[in-house]
Amino acid sequence: MARSILHIDLDAFFVAVEQARRPELRGLPVIVGGDPDGRGVVATASYEARRFGVYSGLALRTARRLAPDAIFLRGDFAEYVRVSKQFHAILANYTPLIESGGLDEAYLDLTGCESIGGTAPEAAASMRARIRAELGLAASAGIATSRLVAKVASDKAKPDGVLQVAEGTEAAFLAPLPLRALPMLGQSTEKRLAPLGISTLGQLAALADSALEGLFGNHGRVLGQRARGIDPTPIGHDVRAKSISREGTFAADVADPEHLRAVLRGFSESVGADLRRDGRRARTVSLKLRYDDFSTVSRSLTLPQPLSSNEAIFEAGTALLEKLRERDKRPARLIGIGVSNLVADAVQLSLEPAPERKQESLSAAFDRVRRKYGTRSLQTGRTAFDAATQDERSVFEKGTGLSSQMK
Ligand SMILES: [Mg+2]
Numbered sequence: 001m002a003r004s005i006l007h008i009d010l011d012a013f014f015v016a017v018e019q020a021r022r023p024e025l026r027g028l029p030v031i032v033g034g035d036p037d038g039r040g041v042v043a044t045a046s047y048e049a050r051r052f053g054v055y056s057g058l059a060l061r062t063a064r065r066l067a068p069d070a071i072f073l074r075g076d077f078a079e080y081v082r083v084s085k086q087f088h089a090i091l092a093n094y095t096p097l098i099e100s101g102g103l104d105e106a107y108l109d110l111t112g113c114e115s116i117g118g119t120a121p122e123a124a125a126s127m128r129a130r131i132r133a134e135l136g137l138a139a140s141a142g143i144a145t146s147r148l149v150a151k152v153a154s155d156k157a158k159p160d161g162v163l164q165v166a167e168g169t170e171a172a173f174l175a176p177l178p179l180r181a182l183p184m185l186g187q188s189t190e191k192r193l194a195p196l197g198i199s200t201l202g203q204l205a206a207l208a209d210s211a212l213e214g215l216f217g218n219h220g221r222v223l224g225q226r227a228r229g230i231d232p233t234p235i236g237h238d239v240r241a242k243s244i245s246r247e248g249t250f251a252a253d254v255a256d257p258e259h260l261r262a263v264l265r266g267f268s269e270s271v272g273a274d275l276r277r278d279g280r281r282a283r284t285v286s287l288k289l290r291y292d293d294f295s296t297v298s299r300s301l302t303l304p305q306p307l308s309s310n311e312a313i314f315e316a317g318t319a320l321l322e323k324l325r326e327r328d329k330r331p332a333r334l335i336g337i338g339v340s341n342l343v344a345d346a347v348q349l350s351l352e353p354a355p356e357r358k359q360e361s362l363s364a365a366f367d368r369v370r371r372k373y374g375t376r377s378l379q380t381g382r383t384a385f386d387a388a389t390q391d392e393r394s395v396f397e398k399g400t401g402l403s404s405q406m407k
Helices: 012-022 061-066 077-091 120-135 147-157 170-174 187-196 201-205 208-218 219-228 257-278 310-327 354-373 392-399
Strands: 005-010 031-033 071-073 098-102 103-108 139-144 160-164 244-255 280-291 297-308 332-342 402-406
Touching: 005 120, 005 147, 005 170, 012 031, 012 077, 061 071, 071 392, 077 098, 077 103, 077 120, 077 354, 098 332, 103 147, 120 139, 120 160, 139 147, 139 187, 147 160, 147 170, 170 201, 187 208, 201 219, 208 219, 244 257, 244 280, 257 310, 257 332, 257 354, 280 310, 297 332, 310 354
Parallel strands: 031 071, 139 160
Antiparallel strands: 005 103, 005 139, 098 103, 244 332, 244 402, 280 297, 280 332
């Protein structure tokens, strides 16, 4: 039986949240990102601003030049996270098989869920109506037999539309689209196909497997299948990073436990911020230590509940550090902390214990202030961050004698 996959994506999410609570902004070119004279980039532009050529990732200064009359907002990440949770909570009424694709998008496997929300188009209509009524937001949806085609369809349906690609018509639907319409098809693939005169998915799909393998090795066959709209990846199979970690090598080996803990706290905050930005929680925290003789040990701790607060990550890391140091107190050459076993944030909301909820709202406030005023603006008492220096990397290099490596 063909699967029934739905991809739903909120339109111009950050801007739409601002317009929902400030109706005077509706219909205007609005750009969320920050100070237009600063060094930041556009996070989201309203469709009115997009008409001036403004898009996500564009330098704010350029956006200002293209759309001088646009309204520039700094953004309110905590509010976006709050609305995102409501969005995911609505989706959870339609199927247990949901995979969050970020704050503003998700994949739902609706196969066999007719008794819950009706056919896929009926379910799509119902959830879009609820999202509009309860959140004041427009969502676009794509329905297809695979997550890949559903995603492309929701992109094509924007803004505020629904597009269903019927079983058997996937290849024909994709054929006229440019290569970059295919999720995860990068510039390097595009560049290798250009000399062959291949610029559409139909042209790519027409290549024989042998030719694809010659060009792209083992990956070639899968690429050809994807261009034909074939993607067996199940919903719930997370294609994003499976872990988030930070580690750093000290310029001079460190034995002082306070110093190690301070560095660990800094890394925990940084890992936690990434985790929350992704809308995810971690079940496992790992600590890594390397000694002066380059021997390396790592230990992991599986948490009773998936967590995302800075404090929870730091506490688990500290417990692991103490355990390791009970056995071996030699100075450390490198220390690192990571989280893995990641789950979508929305799944656990009702299960988390109250103290963690409090820590998470603290962490969210932390993220908001740092986002607004920079990484250095807020520090807990014991971080290794040095207020005088500019960014995390240089802090770890200059401030604590660490060279930090982001993974
Ligand atoms: Mg979106």
